Amino acid sequence: MVLDEATGLTRAAAPLCQLENDLGQHENPAVGSPGELAMSRVLLIEDDRQTADEIVAELVDRGFQVEWAATGIEGLDKARIGDADVMIVDRLLPGIDGLTIIEVVRQEHIRTPVLVLSALGAVDDRVRGLRAGGDDYLTKPFAILELIARIEALLRRPSENRDTMLRVGPLELDLISRTAKRGDRPIDLLPREFRLLEYMMRRKDQLLTRAMLFEEVWSYKFVPQSNLVDVHMGRLRRKVDGSDEQPMIHSVRGEGFVLRAPA
Amino acid sequence: MVKGSFSVRLPEFARTTTFRWTLAISGAFTLCVILMFVFVLGEEYSYLSSDVDRLNSENARLVTAETKENRVRRLNEYLQNDPRRVKLGGLFDSDGNRIAGNIENLPATLQTDSSPTDVSLIRVDAFGRDRQLARTIAHRLDDRSILVVGRNVQQFTWIVGVVRRALTLGLIPALCLGLMAGALLSVRGQKRIDAVNRKVQRIVDGELRERLPTRGTNDPFDKLAVLVNGMLDEIESLVRRLAGVGDDIAHDLRTPLTRVRVSLERARQKAGSLDELRASVDKAIVGLDQSLAIITALLRIAEIEHSRQVYGFRDVALADLVREVGDLYEPIAEDKKVDFAVKAKEDATVHGDRDLLFEAVANLVDNAVKFTPQGGHVELSLLRKGNEAVVRVCDSGPGIPIGESDLVMRRFYRSDKSRCDPGLGLGLSLVNAIVKLHGFDFRISSGPGCVAEIAGRSADA
Numbered sequence: 143m144v145l146d147e148a149t150g151l152t153r154a155a156a157p158l159c160q161l162e163n164d165l166g167q168h169e170n171p172a173v174g175s176p177g178e179l180a181m182s183r184v185l186l187i188e189d190d191r192q193t194a195d196e197i198v199a200e201l202v203d204r205g206f207q208v209e210w211a212a213t214g215i216e217g218l219d220k221a222r223i224g225d226a227d228v229m230i231v232d233r234l235l236p237g238i239d240g241l242t243i244i245e246v247v248r249q250e251h252i253r254t255p256v257l258v259l260s261a262l263g264a265v266d267d268r269v270r271g272l273r274a275g276g277d278d279y280l281t282k283p284f285a286i287l288e289l290i291a292r293i294e295a296l297l298r299r300p301s302e303n304r305d306t307m308l309r310v311g312p313l314e315l316d317l318i319s320r321t322a323k324r325g326d327r328p329i330d331l332l333p334r335e336f337r338l339l340e341y342m343m344r345r346k347d348q349l350l351t352r353a354m355l356f357e358e359v360w361s362y363k364f365v366p367q368s369n370l371v372d373v374h375m376g377r378l379r380r381k382v383d384g385s386d387e388q389p390m391i392h393s394v395r396g397e398g399f400v401l402r403a404p405a
Numbered sequence: 406m407v408k409g410s411f412s413v414r415l416p417e418f419a420r421t422t423t424f425r426w427t428l429a430i431s432g433a434f435t436l437c438v439i440l441m442f443v444f445v446l447g448e449e450y451s452y453l454s455s456d457v458d459r460l461n462s463e464n465a466r467l468v469t470a471e472t473k474e475n476r477v478r479r480l481n482e483y484l485q486n487d488p489r490r491v492k493l494g495g496l497f498d499s500d501g502n503r504i505a506g507n508i509e510n511l512p513a514t515l516q517t518d519s520s521p522t523d524v525s526l527i528r529v530d531a532f533g534r535d536r537q538l539a540r541t542i543a544h545r546l547d548d549r550s551i552l553v554v555g556r557n558v559q560q561f562t563w564i565v566g567v568v569r570r571a572l573t574l575g576l577i578p579a580l581c582l583g584l585m586a587g588a589l590l591s592v593r594g595q596k597r598i599d600a601v602n603r604k605v606q607r608i609v610d611g612e613l614r615e616r617l618p619t620r621g622t623n624d625p626f627d628k629l630a631v632l633v634n635g636m637l638d639e640i641e642s643l644v645r646r647l648a649g650v651g652d653d654i655a656h657d658l659r660t661p662l663t664r665v666r667v668s669l670e671r672a673r674q675k676a677g678s679l680d681e682l683r684a685s686v687d688k689a690i691v692g693l694d695q696s697l698a699i700i701t702a703l704l705r706i707a708e709i710e711h712s713r714q715v716y717g718f719r720d721v722a723l724a725d726l727v728r729e730v731g732d733l734y735e736p737i738a739e740d741k742k743v744d745f746a747v748k749a750k751e752d753a754t755v756h757g758d759r760d761l762l763f764e765a766v767a768n769l770v771d772n773a774v775k776f777t778p779q780g781g782h783v784e785l786s787l788l789r790k791g792n793e794a795v796v797r798v799c800d801s802g803p804g805i806p807i808g809e810s811d812l813v814m815r816r817f818y819r820s821d822k823s824r825c826d827p828g829l830g831l832g833l834s835l836v837n838a839i840v841k842l843h844g845f846d847f848r849i850s851s852g853p854g855c856v857a858e859i860a861g862r863s864a865d866a
Contacts, residue, residue: 283697334732360733362763373736395687 182297183207185226187217188259189235198228200286214238224252228296233260233271241274248275255296287397291349300344308343311403313382313390315343324374324382335378342401351398385391408642423594431580438576442568450561457540457556458521465544473548476641477505493539493555493571498528508553509534511579517543517551520781526555532630538562554657597626613641654703658696702831709761720864721759723794724752726766727787734770743774753787753794755861757843765839769798769857776802801854
């Protein structure tokens with residue numbers, strides 16, 4: 143499940159991971175809906191062959207079209223064509239540095255969303271990656287599902303609509319009056335719960351990992367050791383999903399959460 | 406002082422700075438002494454000369470004043486009574502033939518009626534005939550005869566001789582003594598440096614127990630050695646602690662990894678269905694994630710400990726921060742049935758990195774909630790003590806045994822009382838790293854339960 147260049151974990155992890163995904167579609171309907179995102183083009187700029195192979199295999203399995211560039215120069219050439227829907231750029235590359243590629247591409251007004259990968263975990267480095275024009279940042283080693291979830295999130299970035307009312311199935315969120323209701327049942331939310339629900343409703347049907355939620359909803363840069371996100375999510379779920387209602391907030395075991403309209 | 410190929414052949418001590426300085430100082434000292442003697446001699450000479458000149462001209466005047474007939478008598482009277490044989494006088498006719506006196510002949514270099522000069526003369530008297538150096542004047546008298554009056558100044562030469570002997574006897578031993586002292590000092594210094602060198606070499610080779618030699622005197626060298634030894638103590642204890650940390654890391658990583666291995670091994674042999682296999686794989690992933698979390702936490706601590714970057718620091722309002730942490734942990738405390746109170750009535754501002762401070766406070770609360778049993782209470786409060794802002798986390802948990810409060814800040818330290826509780830044992834060392842980066846104080850004390858405080862100088866005080 144975890145990609146780690148230094149160890150042989152990749153080899154062992156990949157088939158298991160694959161197994162879960164092949165069989166997991168029915169049980170975990172939340173994880174990606176390939177139909178919608180299929181044929182999205184991903185440009186992967188990564189110099190480590192093993193890591194790249196694993197990522198490519200995983201993405202291809204999920205129906206993405208993947209192009210792989212192994213050096214900074216090759217990557218920059220491909221990125222400048224600008225026909226990818228999302229780019230995954232390693233921070234440290236031979237030839238041209240990953241951040242330089244992003245800066246050049248942004249200067250040429252190519253708005254393709256970029257996920258920066260790095261073995262450097264420094265908070266500073268993360269900030270630098272985002273400042274250079276990256277849209278998200280992931281530290282190695284990472285869980286492959288975390289990578290997929292983030293790529294899907296980048297591909298389905300909520301449009302900048304000015305709607306003051308969010309709707310997912312029977313769930314309604316009024317951003318002006320700060321109220322929520324499910325059907326006719328009003329839901330009483332604390333401010334932090336409101337923020338969480340808003341974030342999830344804007345990204346319905348997407349897998350939201352704990353790290354993503356923690357970074358985006360709470361905007362904290364560290365990952366707490368306790369099951370903080372789970373507890374907060376538990377609260378929200380008890381309010382959103384009544385005992386006699388069909389659940390809308392689903393947890394994906396070990397990975398994160400998905401909000402979807404009841405079938 | 407000798408450059409080039411010669412310096413290679415100089416003995417070791419002669420090449421030290423100490424010795425060269427001694428040499429230079431000795432030289433300067435000698436020069437000063439010689440200059441002083443030259444000055445004294447010069448002064449002495451001019452004093453004595455003027456004295457002699459006065460005597461000579463007085464006597465010449467006395468002889469001249471006599472009538473022509475009495476001059477010889479007068480001169481002879483003057484020349485008598487001269488046990489030291491210093492008086493010289495002579496009367497010569499206009500052709501330079503001696504008429505009277507004890508000077509054998511009129512010296513050719515002597516000019517009449519000019520200023521006194523030093524002349525070499527031949528003295529002739531009852532004791533014999535010998536050459537003398539004399540300070541002399543000559544006058545041509547009214548009858549064209551020449552009167553010469555002089556005084557032996559051989560004593561000046563004697564004085565110069567005395568001075569030379571004094572210099573030889575005084576200066577040369579002094580100089581030798583200086584050089585010897587210089588050589589001795591540099592040899593001694595060299596020896597100490599050699600001794601230190603050998604010790605340092607041993608330390609470099611890994612013998613961290615070695616210390617630089619000290620003599621218990623209070624000289625600068627000793628002080629330096631004591632200082633360096635103090636540094637070595639600190640390094641030794643750090644290295645030991647690090648080695649301990651290494652063991653702890655190995656242990657803490659081995660535990661989850663062993664579980665992963667066992668789980669996978671069993672699954673490979675025993676799993677009868679895909680579901681069973683997946684359950685085992687899930688367990689394995691949890692174990693791997695735990696190991697990774699440990700590594701991540703370690704890297705994070707190292708990152709904070711090594712960062713010297715304080716340029717991102719700005720004013721942080723602590724009341725907001727404390728309320729936010731409270732907000733974040735309130736549901737967790739409630740789930741655990743732990744009473745959680747947040748008290749931040751007064752605001753206080755400190756200079757720092759908000760994210761890091763948040764992380765530190767969150768870690769303290771995380772710990773407190775984790776270690777407080779069901780039904781207990783945790784209190785997070787912001788206080789002001791003078792110009793100090795204090796964030797305090799108290800809990801009713803088991804507390805920290807006396808003497809362990811320093812230890813808990815170390816990586817992986819987990820009190821034996823809490824070995825069974827989950828946690829990485831890295832939380833407090835992370836807090837400590839953050840607090841140190843800010844230059845704040847981190848205090849842990851055991852009341853009933855545990856009291857942890859982060860105290861920083863308030864920016865608005």
